Amino acid sequence: MKLVAAVIKPFKLDDVREALGDIGVSGITVIEVKGFGRQKGHTELYRGAEYVVDFLPKIKLEIAVDDGMVDKVVEAISTAARTGKIGDGKIFVFNLDQVTRIRTGETGPDAL
């Protein structure tokens, strides 16, 4: 099992949600986060006073999937979230040791 974590532009969330639904992903966790990468921050100007805002708002998704699904999930996210401009985000894949469905106590791939 793998945990796919993706940081994307907030306005792409609906597209990514749809793309993941299309390939059969049954659950995602969405977190509002802030950060910086190559895009850096942005500047705001109030009556001539310029402020550099270092951290930009992003959306972080977490998706736990079976090993066979990983490539399709990564492909779906990167296609749906891509604008081609700097700041599109990143996708991380981690090994996932254990999953438990709280309601039934099922574990492993059955709990996904």
Add this chain to the structure above:
Amino acid sequence: MNPMRHSTTLRAPLLVALLLSPLLAWGQDDAALSAGDTAWMLTATALVLFMTLPGLSLFYAGLVRAKNVLSVLMQCFAIACLMSLLWAVYGYSLAFTDGGANNAWIGGFERLFLAGLQVDTLSGSIPESLFMTFQMTFAIITPALMVGAFAERMKFSAMLIFMALWLTLVYIPIAHWVWGGGWIGEMGALDFAGGTVVHINAGIAALVAAIVLGKRKGYPTTAMPPHNLGLTVMGAAMLWVGWFGFNAGSELAADSTAAMALTVTQLATATAALTWMFAEWISHGKPSVLGIATGAVAGLVAITPASGTAGPMGAIVIGFAGAIFAFIASTKVKHWLGYDDSLDVWGVHGVAGIVGALLTGVFAAPALGGAGLADGVDGIGAQVWIQFVSVIATLVYGGIVSLLLLLGLKATIGLRVDEEQETEGLDLSLHDERGYIL
């Protein structure tokens, strides 16, 4: 306010009665109340109070950080209450009654505690109670304008004492000099609705206060962006609407001069708002909502002294010039010089006020569409010189007295909250309240 109109209205009833009494037994009726004038001035008085409560309060509230939102609302509210009482006790009398031998400098004591102001006492064609209250709303907004300069760091107690002293020693004399029969009005200075008395006066005191108090902790390295520009834009819009009472009400009558004052106010404001917006668009690349709102206020300030004399096209020039100079002062010069006039009271009210006061002398000329220069003034050059003298007198007198008051308070009770209170925010540290409980 038109000083000539005011002084003539005080004398006219007596004169008319004397001249006509042998011919016409009903001569005194000339001093009768005008229902039209009274109705308009009741409205105008409400509009000017609306400029402070809630217009200016919201304008400022949105510009500070969230931890200080209540403190500026509180300051404006408390100033409105305190000035109302001081105005009734001695302010009105010292500003607007005849000071006898000293009338060039200060008014008299005839109306202390509003003595003699009866329900049927008239001032011109309106009840004197109405004239007194209309003027009271000016005495409220002028100190309240200064709140923007020392926002986020002044002790509330020191603020109240400073405002009471400032009203007494600066506002009242200057209001008398310009509108109450004092030397600036007699010299022929044109200040219809308060370029010198209100805006330059508040602007210079604000600049002095910003410098004497010092910068906010962390300024200018820490980001201190406005916390809620929605409030600020609402406040600016209320100021705009209320300003019709301020400018058109300063005619003290429902007549054609009042109507033209309203017209030129609208044109100057619209011009200034667009001017600021385009200036920012050109210099920064994007038009901002804070920019267009600030430009509107600069235009309102600039047209104020000229609103009774300028024509529509003159108003557009005044609005344009006021916005350009205020834009440079607030967005460039302030940062070069490094003082922390937090919400740009000097940059907007002081600078646009000076531009407006000087250009009033130009666009009063009938050749430029104006209603005419002051009586006995020969030519635009002479009028502008008189305007210049009135500006310098306000800057020098207001600046020096404000400086002495602030230094005195600094040496005694202190002007600033301590660093811990400033960091925590004045809402919690001075008022035990929070603006946002989310």
